[in-house]
Amino acid sequence: MADVEIPKQHKAIIYDEPGKASVKITEVDTPEPGPGEVLVKLTHSGVCHSDLSVMKNSWIQTILPHPTQAGQIGGHEGVGTIVKLGIGAEASGCKLGDRVGIKWIMSACLTCGAENICDNLKISGYYSPGTFQQYALSPANYVTPIPEGLDSATAAPFLCAGxxxxxxxxxxxxxxxxxxxxxxxxxxxxxxxxxxxxxxxxxxxxxxxxxxxxxxxxxxxxxxxxxxxxxxxxxxxxxxxxxxxxxxxxxxxxxxxxxxxxxxxxxxxxxxxxxxxxxxxxxxxxxxxxxxxxxxxxxxxxxxxxxxxxxxxxSAVGNRAEASEVLDMAARGVVTTKFEVEGMDKLESVFERMEKGELLGRVVLDLQA
Ligand SMILES: [Zn+2]
Ligand SMILES: [Zn+2]
CATH class of the missing domain: 3.40.50.720 (NAD(P)-binding Rossmann-like Domain)
Structure with missing residues (x-):
């Protein structure tokens, strides 16, 4: 794959006033992948009810330990292409140009045997920058391969909901x-x-x-x-x-x-x-x-x-094997997602509709529009 030009800054959606349903589009610095990390150019991100709960601090002391910090970039159903590899990232089998997904669990220790209840897990969109942005980092060993033939917008909701x-x-x-x-x-x-x-x-x-x-x-x-x-x-x-x-x-x-x-x-x-x-x-x-x-x-x-x-x-989310199994069902056409695509500027109204129970299926943001 030819070198892709990576901008110094990119568009991201932040929770500007956590506790309220309020978001803001801003420009943030595009990070460099560290050792074992990859930089993913995201094209799509699903919008999950958990994003709403994280933004509004609805889960403090039940699921999440701390209130969400102002400026948090939310999102955890991201799909995109690997555009840069950190040192050693290829050891996980990642290549430039691979289409991959980023899930709610952004990383886990992978030694305790239970990814979704790992004590050291990092959550995408909660204290780690999430997928409501155009470029995101991920550990190379934790990205989810997206099957060929499954388009990115369709794949996104499977990464959390599926x-x-x-x-x-x-x-x-x-x-x-x-x-x-x-x-x-x-x-x-x-x-x-x-x-x-x-x-x-x-x-x-x-x-x-x-x-x-x-x-x-x-x-x-x-x-x-x-x-x-x-x-x-x-x-x-x-x-x-x-x-x-x-x-x-x-x-x-x-x-x-x-x-x-x-x-x-x-x-x-x-x-x-x-x-x-x-x-x-x-x-x-x-x-x-x-x-x-x-x-x-x-x-x-x-x-x-x-x-x-x-x-x-x-039951809370799932592990990497389950993510691949369900994406395989999607690629074979056994299951499909009902979704509508919206621009980044529509996220706040999407959350409003979600709160009212008006969404039929999923909303997927087009992050490059
Ligand atoms: Zn663990
Ligand atoms: Zn979710």
Missing amino acids: VTVYSALKRSNAKAGQFVVIVGAGGGLGHLAVQIASRGMGLRVIGLDTTLKKDFVLSLGAEQFFDFTAHSQSELISQIHTATRSTSRRGGSAAEGAHAVLVVSSALAAYESAALMLRKGGTVVAVGVPEGESVGVKNLGAGIVAGKCLSFVG
């Missing part, structure tokens, strides 16, 4: 042919979860969201859809039990309830219904994080968990 729900579905232990309820099925995470679960993993999906998203969710592979705002909790639970009733085996009684419930919504009410939707031995997977103070969840106490042999597991 890997997160794929990893969470694996942790649900649900097997092909079993029922999974996805709460928040029409959102950025949910719309990928529905496809990965149904088309990628052979699960029978029941989507929950608002009626506005019904046709969309059904078009993605969900077998059934319920509006979780239009019914009382008991109505919803009974609809799900009916929908998941298995034919009885000879001599046995019919089982009902989902094998797993994947909560990608950040509404506390979603967790309050989750255990009630399960059959015995089922699993609730927590992905969406309710904002504010961490509180206990009604209907998910020790009694029901023990009595029905339920599991309540958490």
Whole structure:
């Protein structure tokens, strides 16, 4: 690849007043890659609900230890091309011109065995400059290769939303042919979860969201859809039990309830219904994080968990292997992203729409426009 001209400065979007939904476009110095690092010219970055939470300091003391610093460059679903290698970076197999992704986990120690809960992980867009900018550094051993034939804008949402729900579905232990309820099925995470679960993993999906998203969710592979705002909790639970009733085996009684419930919504009410939707031995997977103070969840106490042999597991993003697996599903056309492309100047309004729950699928920023 011919040398690319790298500008001294480039455009970046910063959180100018963390705590509020406020961003500013500015020029920052383009950094030099250090030993083992690569410089990536980013073309696209997805916008994730976590970016909103980081910007607004909604997760302090639940997920993140410190308030976000003013001037933070957010973003963690970046795709671009390697334009410069630091000393030794090629040892990781990176070459100039490789198309790669930068994820929420920007780096991990890679020796403790659990990338997503590593004590030494760095987060892209939180105390490390993120992907809402035209050039970003990454450790060479932590970039995610983007499969050939998968365009960059389509790939971006898989780097956080896609890997997160794929990893969470694996942790649900649900097997092909079993029922999974996805709460928040029409959102950025949910719309990928529905496809990965149904088309990628052979699960029978029941989507929950608002009626506005019904046709969309059904078009993605969900077998059934319920509006979780239009019914009382008991109505919803009974609809799900009916929908998941298995034919009885000879001599046995019919089982009902989902094998797993994947909560990608950040509404506390979603967790309050989750255990009630399960059959015995089922699993609730927590992905969406309710904002504010961490509180206990009604209907998910020790009694029901023990009595029905339920599991309540958490799942946060995923590892590098899972990122590659889910990108491979995308490259094979098993799953696609519903997204709209916006310019960098639209980020603040994108966050506003996200807060109101108005986004259908994902927004991807075009960083070079
Ligand atoms: Zn570690
Ligand atoms: Zn994210």
